[in-house]
Amino acid sequence: MDTLDLEAPLDDLEPLGDVVGDARVVALGESSHHIREFYQVRHRILRFLVERCGFQVYALEAPFTQGQVLDAWVQGAPGTVEQVAEAGIAMSLGRCRQMYEVLSWIRQRNEKRDGPLLRCVGTDLPGAFGSPLPALDELAGYLNRVCPDVLPAVETAVAVVRRFHDPVTMRAFARYQELGHGERDALTSALSRLTAVMRRLTFVQRSRGHGAEHDTALWHLRGAWYLDQLHRATAVEGFEAASTFRDLYMAESVLRLLDGDAANTRVVLAAHNWHIQRTPAEGAGRLLPTGAHLAAALGDDYRAIGVTSSHGRTAIVGEPTPQHPEGTWHDAPLPPPAAGSIEAAFPTASLWSLANLRAARPHIDDAESFQQSRMADYFLDIPVFTAFDAIAHISHTTGTGHVMQP
Secondary structure: OOOOOOOOOOHHHOOHHHHHOOOOEEEEOOOOOOEHHHHHHHHHHHHHHHHOOOOOEEEEEEEOOOOHHHHHHHOOOOOOHHHHHHHHOOOOOOOOHHHHHHHHHHHHHHHHOOOOOOEEEEEEOOHHHOOOHHHHHHHHHHHHHHOHHHHHHHHHHHHHHHHHOOOOHHHHHHHHHOOOHHHHHHHHHHHHHHHHHHHHHHHHHHHOOOHHHHHHHHHHHHHHHHHHHHHHHHHHHOHHHHOHHHHHHHHHHHHHHOOOOOOOOOEEEEOOHHHHOOOOEEEOEEEOOHHHHHHHHHHHHEEEEEEEEEEEEEEEEOOOOOOOOOOOEEEEEOOOOOOOEHHHHOOOOOOEEEEOHHHHHHHOOOHHHOOEEEEOOEEEEOOHHHHOOEEEEEEEEOEOOOOEOO
């Protein structure tokens, strides 16, 4: 492949059709966040999947609740692309020209009515998976209209959440750990009460023509509930294992897009390689990434395309400082491809290339020898040929404009 230009002709991507087949969900990964070429290759593949294969939803590793502004904007709502990317995509992942370009492309395509409406949605837990306050605010607005009697339960939950709410994820986690057991239990109990009430209202609200609004409010609540479980589990299991509540919610958010009247919907999911892998991951127990849930639920209707590189630069998050409490993204050199890594198998003469691992599995003898792939500036143990259906490999990568240079 010799271009990463979003607007370039798509004929060179035709081999992707063999990877995708009739799958309803195709996941596009990245071995590190904030890499210019990873955004670009995913966006070229997105355009191919939309224009040549009929995919209708672009689902991001972004909060479901805050991500509503993205879907509204690509369908014509006011605001600038910079504003909606900042508001709708957490952890600074929307702060780059490449994201602005693809959001603008989706909006322009919808304005031209050039094919079916293309949606752009978030799939992740609310509040940059630190605080459920955004989801509870949305829920309160809905319940104020349909069932105000239960608002005291919302107020109980919000009162506890405000004790640890912080836009910086890890500060919210630290503040939650300072809560007493009584406060934690009060939050969990309130969320359980709200879930019961919302479930009890479901069929009546659907019969009154308010099913979509009700189901969306219920999904905000589900995100708040999972986030509460994540906080509680962190104290017992550690953050690594507890954080996979994110992956379960992301998988369920994708599956929700396929339910009901959406029988023919096809979804492109953009998330980190770790999240999209089809296989359980090693860690504190067996960790279940988003892709493992989707592969179990969908079988052949799920395809995972990892995205990685051999040379150049990557981006890593530095330690928090008073000026930058979230940490800052820093440029870092990529170590050479490790022996046994999938990156070591790729030639680097072309700008980028695509390997159809799915088609190759029956015909090669050394698939099991590829047991590592990049994770930012190190290599992660992963059974590559089992975890991914294809790998998009970029020869040389650089950080986005958001990444601080040395």
